[in-house]
Amino acid sequence: MPEVVVPIGPHHPALKEPVNFRVIADGEKIVRLELDLSYNHRGIEKAAEQRNFIRVLPLLERVCGICSHSHATVFAKGIEEIMGIAIPPRAQYIRTIIAELERMHSHLLWLGIAAHEIGFNTLFMWTWRDREAVQDTLEEMSGNRVHYGMNEIGGVRCDLTPAQVGAALLRLPNLEERIKKYMDILNSEDTLLIRFRGVGRMSKEEALKYGAVGPTARASGVDYDVRRDDPYLAYAEIPWNVITDTRGDVYGRTRVRIGELRESLQIVRYCLENIPGGPIRIDAPKNAPKGEILSRYEAPRGEVAHYIRTNGTDKVERVDIRSPTLANWTSVAMCLVNQNLADIPVIVAAIDPCLSCTCRMVVVNQKDSTNGTDRTNVGIAPDPGDRRNRGRP
């Protein structure tokens, strides 16, 4: 067959969120890829400039459903650093527990999706069944299965009771066994091996050149994890390991993610058993002093970075979100060339794409190569204001 354009997206059963891959294929081999990522843009960065520090955290949580705690925590941690306040250790531990539980639920979800993309629905059903244990724990601790709402500037919103800690610890041994079983299935199941091995291989130099982050880069041998190299929350006090792999293909990335599942479970268990007592929050000032900070965090998909600039008021002047999926898309575009058409869903799923995180507005001024932040002329309407007096006739 001659070269044809196969439109994967914006609506496609392989994608959970809209993205437009225009794949130019020659028979079953991919020649070129044209990527259009802008379908999920919601104007969150602009909306965040009009909300004060109490109201902006639920907004930033809703950047993404799966890594919601990541965005809220990285912003809260950045603002706390600008303000110069240190949150109590119990709050650090609670934030860490929720963060690692979120990593576990995200990786289990990813495992199911990766199996579904190759038609192996059994593994999909089993991993999502085990994910329910993590979701139940999160629901007991925070009140909701996604969008936990645990963070505040100055600490954590609600405390962990001993009953919740006990219930969570009881669920962990079963999960540990299931994770071991998934590693066995990965190593022995023939169709998984044959579809994942050698597919979408990226060497270490390529990973560094294209700016891949997270498990995608760690599977190619890049030994970088923000939790170890730029420690935050309670990670400096907990014994844990960074998981890397040298293969660089989808199989390597799966191994890294299952390894991280195991490590996260150990971290959660350590934190639940050794959580310190004390208050869970301190009073934060209403306004933040003038300053700018780049706050980083290891989300389940990689390194998420928030650039925050404050100007002495109770709102941020600018928040720029660089999510990990945005950093990983270039590596997908490079890995897909010369692969099979049938491998597109596998390679795309291997970076764990989260389009809601990705679609941010970047204005690049080509004349003097500054990064513009003036969006008043792109027509995004400001906040409608408070409604204290709306009901008055």
Add this chain to the structure above:
Amino acid sequence: MTDPLFILFYIFIFPGFFFLFGYALFLSYLDRKIAARMQQRVGPPFFQPLADLIKMLGKEVINPDGVDWRVFDAIPVVALAAVMTAFLYVPVIGASPLAFQGDLVVVLYLMALPTIALFLLGWLSRNIFSAIGGVRAVTQLFIYEVPFFLALLTPAIMAGSWSISAIVLWQQHNLWLVFLQPIGFIVALVGLQAKLERTPFDIPEAETEIVAGPWTELTGRRLALMHLTTEISLVVGSALIAALFLGGPLLPWTLSPPWLNPAAGFCLFLLKTLAVLLVLSSITVATGRLRIDQLNVIGWKYLASAALVQVGIVLVINYLWVTP
């Protein structure tokens, strides 16, 4: 047994079209229920395949722009007619009254027609996904058809006849062919899984890669009939394997009241086709989908050579021991 009323009853009511229709829906229900229970889900209720069929028949038929809708309407009907006719030659309660020398070849030919129909549908829908799916369907047909035919040829060689009913009769006086030709049995099962386009061979219909392949532009009653064709192919395929390898609906001895023989034969038929379905369902649940080039390697390297080895063994056995 050439009474025309009996022939009409055989073709249309039992064990012809009416029974086939009901049994196809039942096997489809069982397939989905077993797959669901293996995944620790509940699975659909008993009447689900019938409800799906009725629902799809009532839906709107959408004709894509520029597509010849008359051909689109006709192709699923032809495919359905082909597999329904194929069932008439498979023994259900004893030897089929329509049997003749060479009906094995007719059944195999008729069962290949749905794949050709899918290719035509894929080619005629002016849709890149359907075209890719149609091409994959025919590529898959070329790959598995050779080992499948060879594996089903060996029972004919051993029994010395080209009629399925005669092969079943031969097995009644000798051993079941699954014990004499185990390699052929395994190749036939894998080939049947590929013919029915079930995981790991559901490459033409890969949902996450090419939407629905050649099924993309089928809607309404066309989709209902094509779906029914797939379900009936499952019955015909498993009945064929049960007849050729597992001895079909005949007991090794005849029972005393003469009407008990067809009844016992029917029960055996049900049991054997259910056993084949259990194996096919387990394969579907336990594996993921292969790529078409990987299927190419596996098909020609392992399946075709295993089938050839089996043919060789059967020829040697036939030469050394003269079959009665």
Add this chain to the structure above:
Amino acid sequence: MSVLREMIENLFSRPVTILYPWKKVPIPDTFRGRVANTDELCIGCSKCSLVCPAHVITMIDGPRDVEFREKNFARKKRPQVDLYKCIRCGLCERHCPTGSIHLEHVHAGTGTDRDVMVT
């Protein structure tokens, strides 16, 4: 092979699906459900309305004599929440000084009227 063994084991055990509506998933008591307001405790300070990130709380007329921190005064307003626009973040509950506005431990429910207001 581990897959095969687990498949056969699952065939002979009960499914994990909870058959709604005959059985329901147990809801923990920290669940953030439907928003509700206890009129007796509310002092009309509008903190909930100020803090709500989705702007779904408006203050309407609601005079009542209330007591707060040993002082009696006449409250002028009370909150009205647009039930189906509420995102159940819990900030109103967190910042309410008396604990009158809170999230109950039931689901927000469904309905056909989009503008259901909870006061």
